[in-house]
Amino acid sequence: MSEAPLLEVRDLAVGFESGGTVARAVDGVSFRVARGKTLGIVGESGCGKSVTAFSIMRLLPQPHGKILGGQILFEGKDLVQASEAELHRVRGGRIGMVFQEPLSALNPVQTIGRQVTEALLLHKPLTKEAAWAEAITLLDKVGIPSPEVRIKEYPHQLSGGMRQRVVIAMALSCNPSLLIADEPTTALDVTIQAQILELMLSLQRDLGMAIVLITHDLGVIAQVCDEAVVMYAGQVAEYGSVEALFHRPAHPYTRGLLASIPRLTTPRKSRLPTIEGAVPGLNEMPAGCRYQNRCPYAEARCAVAPPPLETVAEGHAVSCFRWRELPEFKPVTPASA
Amino acid sequence: MNSTRPLFVISLALGALFLGGCGKSDTQASTPAAAPAASVTATTATPAPAATAFPGMEADLQRTLKEQASFYHFKTPADLAKDTAGLTWEDGSDLPEFADPAAKKGGTLNLYIPDFPGTFRTLGPDASASFREFLLDYVAPAYTVPNPDVPGHEIPQIATAWAFDRAHKTIFFKLDPTARWSDGVPFTTDDVVFTYYYYRSPLINDPWMNDFYAKTYDGITVYDAHTFAVTMKDLKPDSVDRAGNVNPYPKHFFKDFGPNWVKDYNWRITPTLGAYTLRENDIKRPSSITLTRVKDWWADNRRFARGRFNPDRIHLSVIRDPDKAFEAFVRGDLDIFSLQSPQLWYGKLPNDHPGVASGFTVKTTFYNQIPPPNFALWLNEAMPLLDNHDIRLGIQHATDFALVCQQYFRGDATIQKTTADGYGWDMNPALKPRPFDPAKAREYFTKAGFTTQGPDGILTNKDGRRLSFTITSTYKRYTDILVILKQEALKAGLEYNIEILDETTGWQKTQEKKHEITLAALNRTVEMYPRYWEMYSGENAYDVPYLPDGSPNPARKVKTNTNNFSSLANPELDKLIKQYDKAETMEQVKELAAKMEQIIYDDASWVNGWKLPFYRVGYRPWIKWPKYFDPMQSRDVEEFWTMWIDQDEQKATLEAKAAGRSLPVQILSYDHYKQP
Amino acid sequence: MRLSPQAQLQFRRFRSLKRGYGSFLILVFLSVLALLAELLVSNRALLVRYQGHFYLPTYGAIHPGSDFGSDYAYEVDYRALKARFAAEHTGNWVLMPPVPYGPNENCYVGQNFQPRPPDSAHGHYLGTDQINRDILARLLYGFRNSLLFSAGFVVMVYAIGIVIGCAMGYFGGWFDLGMQRVVEIWSLLPFLLVVIIVRAALPSGTSFGLGLLLFVVVTFAWTGMTYFMRSATYREKSRDYVAAAQVLGAGPVRVLFHHILPNILSILVTFLPFTTAAAIGSLTALDYLGFGLPPPMPSWGELLREGTGNLDAPWIVASAFCALSFILILITFIGEAIREAFDPKKFTLYR
């Protein structure tokens, strides 16, 4: 970690204004992404993972969303302070973005080719013909069969997986050093999801870009990422290498999540461990630890002040007062069968 | 000079006398509606349907003359002396002229028409639009026309002299040999013959005309190129007028007359004997048409023509919206404008209006003596309750036309005394319009069984029927009058519902006799005596009005498409009407009319409406008029064309206006012919 | 039915939008005034004391003149009666409304018809029209007619729109296809023109009252709402709560009225102001053209026409124009506020 990270988010706070009050959707989030690595951000809906991603691109819904504080250092530049023009260069140039719903990310009345070339022309000094040729190469690269035919088609003529490939192609059009993928496979089928994840990993290998992968699926994190941030209620609960998180989770929430997922190895029809209760609403966040109402280990001090992010080991931090006191975690062993 | 006018004796008076620039905006709407009126049973005089190959006008004319030899007679000048032996030739020279011989010629008069004409024909479909007055009615001469100052006398136009053979119902005419059409062709009795052929031809698409010419005239006799005689079917007090008041058409121009006449002649300009003609390059479709005075008009110095038709050009702008037209007049773009309606006379152009106060507009009231449109409420006796005499009498006393005259017309209007005011004598001096009297009305209503006053103040009978009637009207602008009547009728416990319909629908409704009460009036031409058959005869009310014993036929059906608006059927009246239509002298006419008026009054299906004894106009101060302004029986300012333009004064006035100087205010009233 | 919290929230939002809510309150206030018009502007007395008895002539049956010692059988002229009682000093008295004129009343009987400028001494605060009727009275009663017309219009258009639109959306198929064509053809008819033609072609004997006019106008104006209802129903029908109800065994009527309708109510509410404005507009236009209410029913369109025809009496056109613009502006503000209050964007927070 001696090398300067590609992206460093420091103490990011994002709020949404409604009816005069500001709800802090993201509160004090920090993490780093090294060049060429994949960082996963995982959490349940409403935990602020997408807001974090959109904040990096400075694409918060206006006029209600605001970055309230913190820094987003990308290639040494603070994007929070960056001007619109600078952001414009960064977006789609140095940072590519892939969205959850490829259909809504594509313009339904323009051909694939037009949209991909447009992305190319925006950031590269190319002639139209050259852009078109490059678009075909790109589509080929993301695994679209017979791209010279597909390039003339409209989004609705493609399947969901193909559309997502097009979106990825557009995101890659300018050789970004960072790809932000917001639930890129949630809308896709399992077999297609596997294809897309495979594609992203192979592209990463080829192009050497870093990826920030936002997902709610721990399985995807486990399969794809090098490091991961577990977010809960707008804050970082725990972060570390995937290996550490899945095998030595320090936060009760991480542990609860891992335990509650049915796996192929879980005994059939057995009761699953659960996390009781639900995430508190944005406007009813408790003082202190935000997980306290669901935490089986919560005690008085948890309600007083938020726990600091403590280092568990090199590159593994947790935000819990009692992480040291938790019982030993029994990792789920692979099926004995 | 309404030569063909008498044919449309009665036409719906869509307020022609009240609105419209120069008083014509509505006449055209009325005439076609009324043209297929009562008496038409479309028996045509000329046979030869046009289906078989038409041999051409000349051949067809010759064939017709041969076939109808009993109508068209040709004699020699020698016969004339024999036929007219003992008759007195008249030439109207004993009567005074009404125009000012000192009138100056020249200048342009700016007027407006509400629509661009649909044709330049003066006969046939679409021909009766307002523009026809400028081509024919007010401009083209007939043989003779009634003297507008001295009723019962004629003035010469194309005829220089005429003689009346009462015994043979024949009128002889000597024509002016100098008369020539505007294209220079001299006028002869060839044109006279053609004119009868033309009017009687089924090809003109006008069954009413065909019928009238078949029923009115028994035949014509030509003696030479400038002498002919007309024989009437019946002897009438105004037989001379009926024979003489016919506009001839130029035979040479109609050489292409035939089955396609309607289309072929739509836009051809008929040569005229009149003072004004239309030139091709003066037709500016769709915005204006200009008439030009015929150069060296043949009648320029004839008695009753001199001093008339003075402006060189008459510029007619097409302005569809009456409000816009009025604005154009106030601005100075139009020279003469009818100010008949009280809203205009008092409201929009009051005497203190800057345009009037600066002397730029002259306001003139001219008291005339003509039969007014017979505005009235017509109670349809074929409707339930209105067949009840007491109800009708009650309605008479519950309808406050006096207040209408006073409030709406500001005291200018008076109530019509009889159904036929304005013919120069009092139809029946004994008759007094029933006054508005709620108490008396209630008495009649009580007699008719309407004894209970409902919570809304409307009387009801024991069946719970409210005393409520709908007044149908097509006069949007007279809505206010109906509102007054409605409010006042409440005092008598009577409810009027007001139904304002557009002209076509409303006319149709009254023609189908589906109205309960209608506010309507028919325009009436200036004639010697009124007509009764059309509006009051039983045969225009029901198919079979009476049983053989003379009592009402219980199974009778209402007759539609007649002008008997009140479905009045009275055997005694019918008898009188028959006699009246055969009357040969004015004495008989007057005696019968008095009796008929009494019956109509007693029947009480006609609620006396209002009449105005004048017309009012505004005009520019450089437009001058004779001493008494217009003849006694003129209906509007353009009818006799007695005005002239003083171009020097025009120049001076316009200069004064431009300089912002005021001229003397002129609010004039010509009451020479005002009746007490 | 209790307001759902969503509806409560929407109502709260509506109330928080000052301009719209203020306009709403003003409109309600004016409507109440119009409904109580007889108490404010009328030629009937509010209270009459005659020979020791009290009379309240405002509502109900007329009092013939004979009731108060006059010699006529028609309705008492209360203003004259007031003057008479005052002169007699017999303890009888009459209390007139603030504006003692009726909307159809010829206020200067026997005098010329001419517009009279505002004259507070005589109680003609907005003057009289060209046939001596009090303009304030005609404005107020005309407003009432407009309101009644709009209310009827909204109710009928909504009823037809809901029934036909929901049926189209719910049953779909041939019924939907057929009705769509009907609606398309129907809505292509030039509305005002057709109403004018129909108005002219109506069988004779019909007096063209508010109800009949309403019927004719609605006959040619119902189509718009069906389209919104149809698409809304289609949308709602495909949602799982409808499927859930069907799985429970609910029939079409229950599904439509218990489930779908409450969920598309917000559309109806959002369209309410615009429908009302359209109704007022149509009535005014028809009256202006002379094809609306039968005379002498007070109406704004008639007043406008009279005013534009008598620009030399500017108080007529000014009264009608200001009143019409004011009401339409109020409705626009209300509509704007309702739309904003119902804007679904306000309720979705970014995830």
Next chain:
Amino acid sequence: MSSPAPILEVRDLKTHFPVRGGIWLRSVATCKAVDGVSFQLLPGETLGLVGESGCGKSTLGKSIVRLLSPTAGSIRFEGVDLATLGRKKLKPIRRHLQMIFQDPAESLNARHTVGQILEEPFIIHGIGSAEERRASVDTLLDKVGLPRAAAHRYPFEFSGGQRQRIGIARALALQPRLIICDEPVSALDVSIQSQVLNLLLDLQREFHLSYLFITHNLAVVKHVSDRIAVMYLGRIVELSDAEELYARPRHPYTRALIAAIPEPEPSATRTRFIATGDLPSPINPPPGCPFHPRCPHATELCKREAPPLRETSSATSPSHAVACHYDLLPAAIPSPLGAPR
């Protein structure tokens, strides 16, 4: 299969939709969403129905509860064929046959309180007085672990998991014997998913319910099911005991599916067997075996002929049916779960 009589027996069920086009909306093609599906479901049993989007699993579920009308085939529920029953005759049967929907936010009418929602089944079937209905609502809320006060609140005041509990309570109201669960946990967060799964399992035990459990999540379906049917393009391609299916998947598609599951276990690296290509459209399915364009083992036969669902004998499993022309030996393909990294 000497076990008791099946509660549900679906035989050769087909649900086709006409694809309409042109102004007269003539049928221009047919979407064979469910194309000849047969299975049985025993009392108290859970049959998992797994497949990717567009495979027809939801259509199958909706056809069984007759939200959709099947084109052909029979649906015998407790001996009565539902496929052709009218709405009136269906109504009494609906009490025993209920459904849980995917998205609780969608399946609960936002305009009704929880109380109204839970009361509705009783109102529709005319059960009990108002008083009794309210008591029943309380009982239902108890059963699904929601406070009784919830009855007076609206769905949007609850979290996703709680809303799904309301949906489950509604399905339970009429004491059904079979519940079609259409992706009941797919819209829920991970931490909530297990709560709902536990609830469903508890209820099954308590009321001896049968579930047809429709999902795309292979881990979840394995957890809850006794037997699992894998659907592909409107047909069942494999139907087997749950453990057996994962241990010895026989259909190449099943293998691809299992291989594609991202296990939440970083050490579990698999030799990935990724099915290439896209799902074909059910409007225009490929001839022969529907999976052949994506199948690594496809032969000419597969392109020509559609394989029927056939029973394969196996020593370890009482029943294992597969629709494949070939008996692919377990060794012929890589094991879905590879060795630790």
